[in-house]
Amino acid sequence: MLSGCSSAAESSxxxxxxxxxxxxxxKGGDPAAEAIIDTYEKANPGVTIKLSEVGGTAETSSKLLAADRANETPDVVQVEYRALPSLVVAGVVKDITADVADSKDAVDENVWELTTLNEQVYGVPQDIGPMMFTYRADLFEQYGAKVPTTWAEYAEAAAVIRAADPTAYIASFSATQFEFFAAHAAQAGAEWWTNDGESWTVGIDSEESLATADYWQDLVDRDLVIVEPLLTPEWNAQVNSGKILSWAAASWVPSVIYSVAPDTAGKWESAPLPQWTPGDAAVSFQGGSTFLVPEKSKNAKAAAEFAAWLGASDEGSELLLSLDIYPGGNAGREATLTADPPKLMPQQTDFYAVADQVITDTTIPVTWGPNVNVAQTALGDALNAAALNKESFRDVYKATQATVVEDLETQGYTVSE
Known part of the structure; x- marks a missing residue:
């Protein structure tokens, strides 16, 4: 079902x-981006890269689908990993397995899995999101809260912080963190989507997944986390004032926090994500994006070569570091080990060493279904209402399951129980 079609555009x-x-x-005009493009163009006379800035994944995906219908597709497109399955199923993405064969050893297998469906590669990884726990080290120490190594310890630390400062919280609970909730459920052993080549199975309401819903329900009900969307003016103010003390997500968190709370730099540190099962460090990636080649690209061969250079070559993946992202290529990843730590924690000289170990422990592949956007909307809206109204998170997960299954069946997919 996900195999797609062989490319009709194999231009040399x-x-x-x-x-x-x-x-x-x-971004055009960004010196770092322009330097990357200039490097490639100088090494490949006759190849010109025309940058076109696009919005987030949803906007890019809809534009690509429209361009495919109009037979006016670009040659290389950046999308988040979660968007790839739906684009493959729609037949708008080229299978580039053969084109990137020489680059396979330049990217670790767990990273290639992000762009591989049924053993066929549909994109070159650009950046990855090793999951980490970023926290106010000074306030954790001041309040006597232990940096959690498990989610049970996270709940304990949340209670310690609330007792020490009734106006402070370990974190906010934001219902918009769809990818995080999927990754947390995966930590517990759940698979929200699986595909065997013929049918889909949906596990949002599996007991493993519901156990994580119960976990967050408990923290919300006990007022150990504040119900507040991320990056609102209110959230930003609370981060700046030391009233929200952590964010469990991925290695990109420090750059986001620095962008809204630069005056708190030097007070934060990052650690591996808390473990669901003590002693089991396995996690999945959160976030990140890939370079894909549209099926109808008129320059598919050249496009695949450029994508492979940018995402997988030693030169390209190291240059991606200049964009303040975490490269998926091994050379870029190795270069992080001698790079300065993020501006948010200039004192944490082992930041990238910690992140590198997390990548090694990232052994849980997450399969995104072709209707991930439907699931995200269904879960986010209802979960936010449930958190505010103290209603059942389990019921939200079960309702999301039903919505996702119904949508798959409506679209004509076979769904297995």
């Missing part, structure tokens, strides 16, 4: 070619 990279590149990481 020989001769002058202009590659239209839809991206939100490389």
């Amino acid at each position: 990279s020989d001769g002058p070619v202009t590659l239209e590149f839809w991206t939100y990481s490389l």
Whole structure:
């Protein structure tokens, strides 16, 4: 079902070619982005890269689908990993397995899994999100809260913080963290989507998944986390004032917090994500994006070569570091080990060493279904209402399961129990 079609556009990279590149990481006018493009163009005379800035994944995906219908697709497109299955199923993404064969050893297998469906590669990884726990080290120490190594300890630390300062919380509970909830459920052994090539199975209401819903229900009901969406003016103010003390997500968190609370730099540190099962450090990635080649690209061969260089080559993946992202390529990942720590924690010189170990422990593959957008909307809206009204999170997960299954069946997919 996910195999797609062989490309109808196998244009050679020989001769002058202009590659239209839809991206939100490389921005025209940004010196770092321009340097990356200049490097490639100088090494590949006759190849011109035309940057076109696009919005987030939802906007990019809808634009790509429209461009495919109009036979006017770009040549390289950046999308988040979670969007890839739906685009593959729609037949708008080229299978580039053969094109990237020489690059396979330049990216670890657990990273390639993010762009691989039924053993076929549909994208070159750009960046990855090793899951980490970023926290106010000074206030944890001041309040006597232990940095949690398990989610049970996280709940204990939350209670200690609330007792020490009734106006402070360990974190906010934001119902919009769809990818985090999926990753947390995966930690507990759940698989929200699985596919055997013929049918889909949905496990949002599995007992493993519901156990994580119960966990967050308990913290919300006990007022150990504050119900507040991320990055609102209120959230930003509370982070700045030391009233929200942590954010469990991925390695990109420090750059986000620094962007809204630069005056708190030097007070934060990052540690591995708390474990669901003590002694089991296995996690999945959260976030990150890939470079794909549209099925109808008129310069597919040259496009795949550029994508492989940018995401997987030693030179390209190291240059991606200049964009303040975590490269998926091994060379870029190795380069982080000698890079300065994020601006948010200049004193934590082992930040990238910790993150590198997390990547090694990232052994839980997460399969995104073709209707992830439906699940995200269904879960987020209802979960926010349940948190505010002290209603059942379990019921929200079960309702989301029903909505996702119904949508798959409506679209004509076979769904297995």
